[in-house]
Amino acid sequence: MSWTGTSDAQDEIVVRRTWRGTGLTPRIHEELLRERTEQRVTLLVNPKAGHGKVQALYQRWGYEKLGEQQPFPASPVFAAMMCDLTPPLPPRPPQEGRLP
Numbered sequence: 164m165s166w167t168g169t170s171d172a173q174d175e176i177v178v179r180r181t182w183r184g185t186g187l188t189p190r191i192h193e194e195l196l197r198e199r200t201e202q203r204v205t206l207l208v209n210p211k212a213g214h215g216k217v218q219a220l221y222q223r224w225g226y227e228k229l230g231e232q233q234p235f236p237a238s239p240v241f242a243a244m245m246c247d248l249t250p251p252l253p254p255r256p257p258q259e260g261r262l263p
Contacts, residue, residue: 169201171248192224202249207232207241218242 173195178188196204206226210218218228226244233240 169203170245171196171199171201171204173204173206188220189224196248199248203245203247205243205245207234207243209239210242211239218244221246 176188176191176195178191182188206221208218208221212218221244222228224246226246229243229245231240232243
């Protein structure tokens with residue numbers, strides 16, 4: 164596969180256990196991408212992380228698995244995933260208060 168245009172590569176979103184399930188993680192992810200001008204975002208995810216729950220989460224957020232990649236011999240085999248950012252996310256309305 165080949166694409167033209169621009170891409171953003173995300174690394175990791177780690178949320179403390181006490182904040183999981185509060186809706187904070189998708190909000191962080193959305194905010195990280197909101198102002199991006201690239202046409203797509205890519206990431207690698209260990210398909211065994213969380214017994215497959217992490218990859219499933221990214222799929223619910225619109226990522227598609229493109230293939231697999233093993234960056235170096237001792238590393239796990241990661242799922243290479245991509246999410247199309249076109250059209251871009253609409254601006255978030257201002258919110259009062261703090262994060263949950």
